[in-house]
Amino acid sequence: MRVQVQKRATEPDSLAHAEASAERDPAMRAFIEHCRARGVAVTKQRLAIFEALSSSRAHPSAEELHELVKQKLPSLSLATVYKNLDSLREIGAVGDVNPLHVRGRYEAVLPGTGVGHPHHHLVCTKCHRIFDLAEELVPTPRVDAVSAPGFTVQSVRVQVEGVCGDCGAATRE
Numbered sequence: 061m062r063v064q065v066q067k068r069a070t071e072p073d074s075l076a077h078a079e080a081s082a083e084r085d086p087a088m089r090a091f092i093e094h095c096r097a098r099g100v101a102v103t104k105q106r107l108a109i110f111e112a113l114s115s116s117r118a119h120p121s122a123e124e125l126h127e128l129v130k131q132k133l134p135s136l137s138l139a140t141v142y143k144n145l146d147s148l149r150e151i152g153a154v155g156d157v158n159p160l161h162v163r164g165r166y167e168a169v170l171p172g173t174g175v176g177h178p179h180h181h182l183v184c185t186k187c188h189r190i191f192d193l194a195e196e197l198v199p200t201p202r203v204d205a206v207s208a209p210g211f212t213v214q215s216v217r218v219q220v221e222g223v224c225g226d227c228g229a230a231t232r233e
Contacts, residue, residue: 075104087114090170091153098151108132109144113154114168119181119190121163157181157190157219165190180218186227193220 079102083089091110095102112128113120120128126141145166148154155169171177180198182191198220203213223231 075102079107085111087168087170091168094153094170095151100147100151103144104133105129105136105140106144106148108136109141110148110153110168113166114170116167117192119157119165119167121165123163125166180220182220182222182224184224184227185221186223186231189224191224193218 079092083092088107088111091107091114092102095106100106108129109125112125116128118124122141122145123138125145126136126138129141130136145154145156145164149156149166153168153170154166157165157167178195178200180193180195180200182193183189184191198218200216200218203216
């Protein structure tokens with residue numbers, strides 16, 4: 061007697077299926093091209109993780125991403141999420157946002173993904189939520205060889221810390 065194994069309906073059959081689906085989305089297509097141009101394999105896990113990041117403005121932690129992506133890929137481990145986030149950060153596809161030095165939070169940073177343009181962050185010191193702040197509202201400081209001799213600047217980030225409206229309202233009540 062042969063037992064037929066049923067595939068889970070939520071998990072794509074193959075990488076080809078996942079890629080074909082991703083190719084219809086310009087942000088995902090840019091992600092695939094970005095990975096390939098840097099010699100990084102495009103996997104179902106990376107596609108699902110990046111898709112979850114690029115569609116979220118919540119700056120999720122690795123644990124939150126794991127819970128989101130597990131809905132699509134139930135066999136995904138938290139360790140795989142961390143490894144993929146590290147790989148994607150190394151090639152400039154995702155950025156880490158570490159408010160107040162608590163657990164890492166992430167966002168998609170390729171042009172046309174996530175917010176889709178350079179921006180800064182507002183971080184609530186009470187609830188640790190992160191909000192995007194348009195760069196034109198607070199221009200990025202320019203750091204050059206004169207102001208930082210012998211230092212090669214790779215990125216400049218602005219993080220504004222304070223109390224969000226919800227926490228401020230709760231404090232006033």
